[in-house]
Amino acid sequence: MAQLSAVNKYFWKYKYRFSLGILFIVASNYFFVMAPQVANYVVGKLQQALPGVHQANVRKPIIKDALLSAFIDWVDKFAYGKLVLICSVVIILLAIIRGLFMYFMRQTVIVMSRHIEYDQKNEVYNHYQKLDAGFYKTHATGDMMNRMAEDVSRVRMYTGPAIMYLINLSTLIIFALVNMLAQDVQLTLIVISPLPILAVTIYFVNMNIHRRSERVQAMLSDLTTNAQESYSGIRVIKSYVQEKAMLGFFKKNSEEYRKNAVGLAKVEAIYFPSMTLIIGLSTLVTILIGSQVVLHDTSKVGLIVEFVMYINMLTFPVSAIGWVASMIQRASASQKRLNEFLDAEPEVKDKSVTSPANFDGDIEFKNVTFTYPNTGITAIKDFSLQIKKGEKVLILGKTGSGKSTLAQMLLRAYNTDSGKILINGVDIADMPFRELRDNISYVPQDVFLFSDTIASNISFGLKEKAAQDRIEGAARFASIHNEIETLENGYDTLVGERGVTLSGGQKQRVSIARALIKKPQLLIFDDCLSAVDTKTENEIITHLNQYLSNKTAIIITHRIFTVFNFSQIIVLEDGKILEHGSHEQLLGSGGYYAKLYKKQVLDNYN
Known part of the structure; x- marks a missing residue:
């Protein structure tokens, strides 16, 4: 008893x-x-x-x-x-x-x-x-x-x-x-x-x-x-x-x-x-x-x-x-x-009092270190980075370098072991989850769609019911509108469990549309174009470049997008910054970024 x-x-x-x-x-x-x-x-x-x-x-x-x-x-x-x-x-x-x-x-x-x-x-x-x-x-x-x-x-x-x-x-x-x-x-x-x-x-x-x-x-x-x-x-x-x-x-x-x-x-x-x-x-x-x-x-x-x-x-x-x-x-x-x-208590706890944070500001990683508790792997090591309002930042690195972990840390999926992450000078650990995540759109590497209509999946993150033109607008920016229109039921098409009725590229683009429709202050794209062809990729990037003109964006990938004029490019290795600078600076240094860029240009030429 x-x-x-x-x-x-x-x-x-x-x-x-x-x-x-x-x-x-x-x-x-x-x-x-x-x-x-x-x-x-x-x-x-x-x-x-x-x-x-x-x-x-x-x-x-x-x-x-x-x-x-x-x-x-x-x-x-x-x-x-x-x-x-x-x-x-x-x-x-x-x-x-x-x-x-x-x-x-x-x-x-x-x-x-x-x-x-x-x-x-x-x-x-x-x-x-x-x-x-x-x-x-x-x-x-x-x-x-x-x-x-x-x-x-x-x-x-x-x-x-x-x-x-x-x-x-x-x-x-x-x-x-x-x-x-x-x-x-x-x-x-x-x-x-x-x-x-x-x-x-x-x-x-x-x-x-x-x-x-x-x-x-x-x-x-x-x-x-x-x-x-x-x-x-x-x-x-x-x-x-x-x-x-x-x-x-x-x-x-x-x-x-x-x-x-x-x-x-x-x-x-x-x-x-x-x-x-x-x-x-x-x-x-x-x-x-x-x-x-x-x-x-x-x-x-x-x-x-x-x-x-x-x-x-x-x-x-x-x-x-x-x-x-x-x-x-x-x-x-x-x-x-x-x-x-x-009785299990979450390690990452919500704050009940709304903080006076303004998301229309700078982001700073300040000496952040993080180790996954279930594996003991230190994914981020003494990481520091400042991102100004409206900047576009590219984060590159090999598999396991800690790129996706940075996105998870910014969303407070995990607490830092040491160091702080600040938005407009306020520690995100002092912010309520809703306030933090309502102002961030995240497109994960592993796309997940619900067993619902395409329209419902796109408007999933909204508090109110979205108008059809707003849903279609987000789909156009994600270069998926034309393909949805060819479906028998259009935006009312059921996608099946985990979006099984759509291709990998289509699921990724629906996920991008879901992120764009929120109109957030900060967008994070975590290797979200891996399943689309080069032509569609360039089309999406062109639309994103237009959409992100006055927004802060972090793009995590293993490829280099030349269409974007990135304010900062960070190359990660074993949770540490290996290279940091602009496109021209990193090309001039002749390091990992320069070699990857030359290889990618050569592959595109061939």
Whole structure:
């Protein structure tokens, strides 16, 4: 229950619905336990009608409930035939009233659990979005999906059915025991004697169920991750003819999950019948002892009938203890997995107070050093750079030189190990994420499009719905408008998962249009033209040169764009600045940039 205490806040949120549900549970059981007392009374009255039975030898039931006592005083004056008929009708009415309250019970408690499930899924999803990029590098997507779907569903079984049946069986047991003890203490203690055995059984078996539940849920996460990666990488799997190998890998994980799930089911399969057996023993003990009591005291026939009815009443609630305990153990294991993520704090934290930063200003990297926490690789080493307002900066370098890391640092995907990044003199660590990122458009190296229309993908970063001419304008600047127009549904064309229906170059240009439509103060292009041909590349660069005339831009690439008149060119190597200067200065130095430029010009000439 320690793990499940995390959901107590939801019970408090829905306290009125929850309280009403408890009231309905208590009411349904209140009317339920009246029936055995009525039956006891009827049997006693019928005994009086038997030949040779003296009224003094008939034991009148002890009834402490004022309502039921008043009813018996009223019906006691009727003849036996009419009395039995009235009592029979009353027992049926009690069952109907109980059924009505049970309906209301489910409408409150179970519906409450659905609201809690909704809230908890939103809580988990919202927390996922707050976690930084480092978290997503160390956790599998399939595992996160399974925790939000399967684990939350298991917790719902605790907040709904488990809680409902737990309160139900508790109140029913209390009502039944109070009435039984009021009638005969000694017989009650004998009848319930098997119940301590049940309690010990529940304790040890539940410990086993809890351990197995945790293992099963972890394996289900692995299985979900395996399937998710296979679906996402299906083109790679098919191109390398690895369907059989991937199926074998999935079957292996699936078999492990099956074995553990079957093991858990076997434990539960033994659990429930064993409790039914113990309840059956209580019924047999009641009949056995009761028959002995009746042989010595015939006035207690009605009492034995009442006790047998109580034991039958308790059969489902007590046997349900195992089912409820199993649900609670499963929910506890699932909530523990959820708490692991919900307790995870992002390394990069947002600022709640808006800073007075003006993005229409200078950018400065001041002695910045950064090491990736999950790999230990130092990507940026004592990096310093000043970018004036409106400048166009080219960052060149080989793979792994730290180019993309600079873009991530500017977006605050990671915190610096040392040093600062300033915009108009304000440390970006003191800026709220929304204020920082609303003023930056970033086109990543790994393009991602959503399973939506092209228009929706282009306007994704806007707070308001974009007009069609604005969407088309951004698409023209990205040199993708004409190709979109040739599609059957134009801008309303669905692109499929991750933009699978578009080519690599088309996806990159839609991503560029998404960045341009925001009209930001700063644009970062991270090797975003690698999938387009030279003609389209020159067309896009020409449009970008026009669009970026009065904006600050950082272009990260492994190629040199001669169309741009870059204010600064930086060549990175191992996270440090290898060369820094203008185009003419770097050509004159005869270093890496000059050699790359000559090679590129020669390749274009050939």
